[in-house]
Amino acid sequence: MQKTIYIVAGGPEAYIPKLENDQDVLWIGVDRGVYYLLQAGICPHIAFGDFDSVNEAEWAVINKQLTNINRYLPEKDETDMELALLWAVKQQPALIRIFGGTGGRLDHFLANVFLMARPSILSSLSCTIEMIDEKNIISILRPGTYTIEKIADKQYISFLPLSREIIDITLIGFKYPLKDQHVSRGSTLCMSNELIQSKGTFSFKEGILIMVRSMD
Template sequence: MIINILAGGPIDLLPSLEKYDKENIVWVGVDRGVFTLIQKGIIPQYAFGDFDSVSSEELAVIREQVGDLQKFSPEKDETDMELAINWALQQEPTLIQLFGATGGRLDHLFANVQLLLKPILQNINTEMEIIDNKNTIYIRSAGEHSIQKMNDRKYISFVPVSGAISRLTLVGFKYPLKDCHIPLGSTLCISNELINDYGTFSFTEGILMVIRSRD
């Protein structure tokens, strides 16, 4: 099962959601993202939020269209996105894709990126990624990971997010590495590219953010 979550980020940064609207997909709306989904002809099965970013008329439409709506007080310990992700992780999907999670307020952006750590920190076997119209972002723990070429997102960057990265090795890349130490704050691994259809990256210690981008 795949769970797609749409938050209330700027609409102009969204990819074509129809591309991700397939069978066996569960759609979840977060705050204004619920109304955006409805406008795009995708009715979410679940909705989360305090809904302080929609009008009373828009909230009425949401209540009419969505079967399972969980409305929270604006004064709470978690963001609306975190509440939706917590629920999604409990469903044990293979993948959670987050949309509308970039752009706008930087505190929301950094909070959403930080939420990508949840499956790793909780030892949950679910992959999670943020997708907008120019970037895909995900996080991996130590081990060997395969990566496939994407013609529309050919630039690949690796960013340490939890201490240094030990023995980073890149195979099949324009700029390969072998057992390289990458300290926190390094920009060594920004804007690499695959030279084959597939490549691998591996490391023995640390947590690594992978960012796939296009110009």
């Protein structure tokens, strides 16, 4: 049975939804995210990081409770999140969700978005990768047909081309429908749409798309 993997990174804690243990989830802690998990009563399966964002007392807690820690020097080529995500992808999970990847430093946030969309990751993974915070759900999508359900507290749905162009995007069941539209990177055509039914469908033939479901 494929596992669902949740990765908890060390972004500002105020942006992270309440974390609740689930036996069907494989938890990964990244740097300070390991401490967040332990504070929530969740012991991660594996941890990655240089742990330069925790103090000595917090590191002592982490080191005492975990045995599977991959600790690195701060001077390295990969970010802590990259190391964790590459490990997660190798497990061939059913779903990957990232928490603690937004807020705080914009360079970290943008790096995480581009990391989720790395061609080598997308080509070797059949599942969806999502990055979640208190107000947003960010998904990276490949060509195909998708059905989504209305989420009461995240009514706005935006589609942003990450590749140079999205070919033949079609939106059905949305306030602003589209039919076989070409959308170029930088276009705001597909910003702040909404479902007008309990479910909607969208599809596109070529490109890489970012879907953001948000609340005000």
